[in-house]
Amino acid sequence: MSVALSAGTSVSGQAWSRIGAIDPFVPQIYRVSRVWRESSDIVTLAIVPTAGDRPEFAPGQFNMLYVFGVGEVAISMSGDPAVPGSFVHTVRSVGAVSGAVAALEAGATLGVRGPFGSAWPIELAEGSDVVFAAGGLGLAPLRPAIYQVLARRERYGRVVLLYGTRTPTDILFRRELERWRRRLDIDLFVTVDHADETWHGDVGVVTKLIGRGGFDPPNTIAMVCGPELMMRFTGTALHAAGLRSEQIYLSMERNMKCAIGLCGHCQFGPTFVCVDGPVMRYDRIVDFLAVREI
């Protein structure tokens, strides 16, 4: 039986989901407008489209960044959604493609597919206390959410940022953290796993900071991002602190190829991380988060 399809058949919701609209398989060409070297292997890039406007995006979403002839990699947005014109991405060089992205200089061109994926629950959290729990590079995908919450600060209760990383030299966005700390309306706690006596801050895992926040567990939304193990321990610790699983959100990561739920690679249990995530509510995934090699 032939499928009753015609060019331009539309479906409610997604912008590029029918023949005739932008093919989500084909990259748009962007140019690097600015590069910030965060550390020896972490770089932040601002990229602008060579044609048309930068699409709107929600905090938590990601783009597939393509380097000519090398390949594609999924990187979350790390910039402010309210600032138009460019996407900002923070990339760590860990392989051929991410290394190539991290090596791009201002003026270089790259391909962009996206934005894809689910978003942090910014609107849903209005009226509640908000806890951001970031581990290592996980601070980058949370940064757009932090910007959005701070931009509408009056809509939230207490806002707490718990940030753990490996050593004091690994602290990401240090100047920005210092700026946030100078605000009087956000509680910011930073800890490191390893330090020597020259560090005068906290030493220990980020879950230790949970007790400090002063947030009200029944009325809190927590957004957690970092290495998967860190998120597992943090989810458990937040749960122990009195948050229900429905109040906790994680940003998951799996192998991404198509980023649109059609290639099967990013499956995590019954979910597709690219369309059901990357931001996922804890209750949905807690049962198989700890299953070996799922």
Add this chain to the structure above:
Amino acid sequence: MTKVDLPVGSKAVLSLEGLQSLIDGLAARGYQVLGPTVRDGAIVYDAVAHLADLPAGWTDRQDAGRYRLERRADNALFGYAVGPQSWKRFLRPPTERMWRARRTDEGFVVDAPDTAVPKFAFLGMRACELHAIAIQDRVLIDGPYLDAGYARRRQDNFFVAVNCGVAGGTCFCVSMNTGPKADAGFDLALTELLDGDDHCFVVEVGSAAGGAVVAGLPHRLASPADSTAADAVVAHTAQNMGRTLDTRGIKELLQGNPNHPRWDDVAQRCLTCANCTMVCPTCFCTTVDDHTDLAGQTAERTRSWDSCFTLDFSYVHGGRVRSEAGARYRQWMTHKLASWIDQFGSSGCVGCGRCITWCPVGIDITVETAAIRATQSGASQTESNNDGAGETDHGGT
């Protein structure tokens, strides 16, 4: 003969000549007519122009890890079950170029993909295959994002189904409610009737397009006796299924037993060769390859069939999520029979038996399911004696 289009649901009878006219008529309408042929000791789908191209007088003997063609005593054209391929080979080709990029002075540009596709007519589709296509439609067209290439290839299809007269040794479509009778998704459905020298096809009209095509062929309307004979063929097939699969509570069964010892058992046998995913009509996983020419001036992205059994399928920086064979087998089977229900609202399995037949070590998905079901609380070896003084054997912490 009447030239009035036959209504949907009506039945007619085609002779062999009528069937040849059907092939000719579809070709004349611009369809690329594909159907079963014999090649390399198997039934494979290829271009067909004449009845002589079809596997007349052939049948198949299938069992776990075994496939042989055998001569039939008669000249039935469709007297076998299914071969290693499914129609996904044409609707979603094993390799496809997604796009090409060229370096320019300013950087590079991406050239839009070529969108020309043939008009396909598939002859000899089985009920399970129709269901498989419907399942792939649900994945590739009905979701939030659309596989444009697949959707283009699905436009203007003409489907001629065949109701199975032979149950395959590994078939279990009855368990999956996907056959043996084709009940939807076809333009025409044939049931082959062969009685001595009487060789004809009862054809059921499944769509307006089908009714229009039959109207132009030499045919007669089916009598009640024809219908009864056709029904008997299907009933006979339904009673001779090679396998059964108990699907009651299968979602909870598989999702609830990720640490069942059976997964380790399968891991000892599974070669992770990916045959099952290649022959499965619903498996849809693909990978992409980005490469350049030697001068680095042109880059291309191609998409190819992939399999969750490959070691790098689940690679994230730092390593592979699923490195154990047991974890990969568990992923495939749980996805196919359980997670698919969460994702797409139906089972991913149509009971065609290909994965059983084409597994080099004969792993049988129906046997594995039954084994897990038989001992579903057997994840731990602990057994305590009721007298309280007995020793408790620990499975380990």
Add this chain to the structure above:
Amino acid sequence: MEGLERIVLAHPFFAGLETELGPVVAGCARNIRVGPGQYLAHEGDSADEFFLIRQGRVALEILPPGRHAVVLSTESEGDIVGAYWLVPPYRWQCDARAVELTRAIGIDAKCLRAKCDSDHHLGYELMKRFLPLIVQRLDQTRLQMLDVYGSRPA
């Protein structure tokens, strides 16, 4: 003494402790104030006292020869410093140094152990509070050890 008893019972560690036991515990307690850089205990010292931190930050440290001291963890307001008083040979296995001005309640270990020996109910109440803390600390140490942010992340 009454003021000290109130402070002891107010510390999160003793949350829910029966009021009758307050003076019993407070009888072993003292209020202390430690300046930045000063040590509450040294590795090898007899574990005669453990500390309930009320304010400030204490680093648990070990000094590998020829290197900067490695901070194993820091404890702050509401935390407990010192579990070595619970198990023989009652010796500190690391240094405890105040990173900033720290106020704490110091509890005399010999005094409290003796009281627990004679009042097992008190002993049990303390165990119920200490053990979850130690298990939690074990989990935290394990996560710390996994080095999840390392260049080959776990």
